[in-house]
Amino acid sequence: MENGCGNYEQESLVVELNQGVALAKQLKAQMSSEILAGETKGMLAERIHSCLEKALLILRLGGSMEQFHQHLVPSTTAPESPLSVIGSPKSEDLNPGIHVQQDSIELSKKRKMMPTWTDQVRACSENAAEGPPEDGYSWRKYGQKDILGAKHPRSYYRCTYRNIQGCYATKQVQRNDEDPMQFNVTYKGTHTCTLAPRSKSAPTSPQKQERNKQSNFPIMHYQQPPDMLLNFQTGLRVDIQSLENQETGFFFPTRDFGYENHAFTPSTVHNSHPSNSFPQSFIQSPATSESTYFSTSPCKVSTFGGVNYGQHFESDITEIISATTSGTNSPIIGIDYSMDPWEGFLSDNQAFPNSFSQAKE
DNA sequence: TTTATTTGACCTAC
DNA sequence: GTAGGTCAAATAAA
Numbered sequence: 001m002e003n004g005c006g007n008y009e010q011e012s013l014v015v016e017l018n019q020g021v022a023l024a025k026q027l028k029a030q031m032s033s034e035i036l037a038g039e040t041k042g043m044l045a046e047r048i049h050s051c052l053e054k055a056l057l058i059l060r061l062g063g064s065m066e067q068f069h070q071h072l073v074p075s076t077t078a079p080e081s082p083l084s085v086i087g088s089p090k091s092e093d094l095n096p097g098i099h100v101q102q103d104s105i106e107l108s109k110k111r112k113m114m115p116t117w118t119d120q121v122r123a124c125s126e127n128a129a130e131g132p133p134e135d136g137y138s139w140r141k142y143g144q145k146d147i148l149g150a151k152h153p154r155s156y157y158r159c160t161y162r163n164i165q166g167c168y169a170t171k172q173v174q175r176n177d178e179d180p181m182q183f184n185v186t187y188k189g190t191h192t193c194t195l196a197p198r199s200k201s202a203p204t205s206p207q208k209q210e211r212n213k214q215s216n217f218p219i220m221h222y223q224q225p226p227d228m229l230l231n232f233q234t235g236l237r238v239d240i241q242s243l244e245n246q247e248t249g250f251f252f253p254t255r256d257f258g259y260e261n262h263a264f265t266p267s268t269v270h271n272s273h274p275s276n277s278f279p280q281s282f283i284q285s286p287a288t289s290e291s292t293y294f295s296t297s298p299c300k301v302s303t304f305g306g307v308n309y310g311q312h313f314e315s316d317i318t319e320i321i322s323a324t325t326s327g328t329n330s331p332i333i334g335i336d337y338s339m340d341p342w343e344g345f346l347s348d349n350q351a352f353p354n355s356f357s358q359a360k361e
Numbered sequence: 362t363t364t365a366t367t368t369g370a371c372c373t374a375c
Numbered sequence: 376g377t378a379g380g381t382c383a384a385a386t387a388a389a
Contacts, residue, residue, distance in 0.1 A: 141366060
């Protein structure tokens with residue numbers, strides 16, 4: 001990753017990852033000994049979760065600890081509009097016909113530069129005819145096209161808040177020819193909208209009503225290309241899987257929670273986006289008591305841990321932070337234990353070699 | 362009345 | 376010239 005984050009952020013990443021590894025080892029030891037002293041399994045799992053989550057967030061934010069801290073507190077202000085870069089539709093509104101062509105060209109260029117990634121989403125049986133499961137964003141369909149060589153037409157969607165907030169995220173949905181239950185969803189651009197609830201919009205179906213409910217939360221602003229992060233996560237898979245193999249039933253619910261076993265496989269990693277890096281069930285803090293959480297998107301096949309990740313990311317981070325910053329409130333433990341995600345930040349080992357930084361480049 | 366969807370036309374890249 | 380992508384008017388839905 002090429003960014004100006006400097007050594008400090010890099011070291012922070014290494015520290016976080018080291019801590020995650022150390023805690024995983026600790027948990028593994030407890031699993032074998034069945035001795036619960038001091039920290040419970042749940043606490044350890046939570047801390048591992050927190051460490052890895054922070055590391056991933058840092059990576060997604062371009063390695064910037066400053067941005068990381070900024071994103072810990074959901075902003076109530078609209079994010080900076082991309083319009084300053086790609087031309088303002090508002091200015092077009094004010095001056096119709098003026099510079100429209102030039103702006104169109106600029107927009108076209110910009111689209112080419114937009115990050116693009118593809119998810120494969122399996123539809124639930126009951127709504128297979130309707131389309132892939134919701135991804136949490138509010139999309140407006142603006143076109144449909146028959147594609148040469150494809151049995152099914154491709155649908156084009158853009159963010160509902162494109163005009164309101166200048167969010168130029170788009171997606172294309174195409175049903176898989178061989179497996180009609182499966183959809184290839186290609187996302188282009190990242191959401192810059194704040195996903196404000198549509199006040200006057202009347203959903204056309206109960207499912208859309210549900211979509212609107214899902215959309216009512218702030219989002220992160222993913223800007224980073226996925227490659228480095230994905231490589232990193234691929235590497236992470238090994239140790240964590242070994243934990244799963246010990247039948248913890250906690251990590252990576254690829255069997256128990258409806259996700260197919262596509263997550264974190266190198267063969268599927270390259271097509272994914274950083275916002276999809278973990279299944280939501282993994283992001284979800286175990287300290288929360290959402291009993292129905294894991295069943296929210298049982299039909300999604302993730303190429304890298306769940307296409308729904310972006311949908312819940314920030315809200316989950318908020319939950320994590322709230323859970324981890326308040327040990328006394330944690331339902332998983334009954335003792336006073338600080339779950340501060342920054343606790344011990346600089347205290348652990350150096351299990352991750354410095355060569356990790358080389359892998360980033 | 363407002364918002365979303367449909368669909369033919371148009372634009373752009375190859 | 377063709378295919379993919381987008382626009383925008385017409386239409387539907389709530």
